[in-house]
Amino acid sequence: MNKPYVIGIAGSSGSGKTFFLKSFxxxxxxxxxxxISQDDYYIPANTKTQEENRLYNFDLPTAINRKDFYQDIKQLFDGKTVFKEEYTFNNPxxxxxxxxxxxxxxxxVEGLFIFHYEEVNELLDFRIFLDAEESVALERRLRRDLIERGYDHDDVMYKWENHVVPSYQQYLLPYKPEVDLVIINNTDDPKIIDDATHSISTDLKAKKIDISII
Structure with a gap:
């Protein structure tokens, strides 16, 4: 199998990556x-107490099994199927x-640190940065963590202020000027997906990669 065309998608928590990916x-x-999602490579933290889990910073590059993430990407490059247990964010x-x-x-390839991990970033052919206003991103984060993951409101706010925003500013935001496409996603408007797909399909055709897009 020839090397795949690799698209890297990253954005802050609450930037709408899940919505974007499903539509894309x-x-x-x-x-x-x-x-392949970086989120499925979190180092398990389910042995921690509730208080330890509250204080544990999941928003650091060291919270990810970086080696396995990279190796599985390379397995896909070699035409091999990867089997990976889904990470459920310690939700029993x-x-x-x-x-x-x-x-x-x-x-x-999607995830918060895909541009920061040099060995992963080097594999990317096209880089997309999803951006959203902080108030919009926080609203999405609250909705997801309170409803889908059953977290406490105070815990969500603690992590947002002490972990999420500082990590975004240190490990993702500096790479924004270097990406191929920045998508402002404040409204979950499907048109942004169509615009992105058009841009990427144009790039694929320019490189003479024969992939038919619906």
Missing amino acids: LNHFLPQQVTL ALKPKILEIKPAPILI
């Missing part, structure tokens, strides 16, 4: 694109699934 993937046939109500990540001509 719908523009391609399943066999044309595959996705969720039973983790075994993810089957198959190689494809287009590989999407």
Whole structure:
């Protein structure tokens, strides 16, 4: 299998990456694109007490099993299927699934630190930065963590102020000027997805990569 065309997608917490990715993937046939997420490579913290979990900073590059993340990306480069247990963010109500990540001509790599990890950043052919106003991003974070993950409001705010924002400013924001495409995502407007897909498909055609987009 030839090396896939690798698209890196990163953004702050609450920038709408999940919405973007789901919509973006719908523009391609399943066999044309595959996705590997940094979030599934968190080093397990489920043995910590509630208070330890509250104070633990998940928003640091060292919270990710960087070596395994990179090696699995390289496995996809070699045409091999990756099997990975889904990370459920220590939510006991969720039973983790075994993810089957198959190689494809287009590989999407997403996560907060994908530009900061030099060995991963070097593999990317096209870089997308999702941006949102801080108030919008915080509202999305609260909605997700309070409802989907069952976190306490004070815990969410503590992590936002002490972990999320400082990490974003140190490990992601400095790379914004270097990316190929910045998407302002304050409204979850589907048009931004169409615009991004058009831009990327144009880039693929310019490189003579034969991938049909729906």
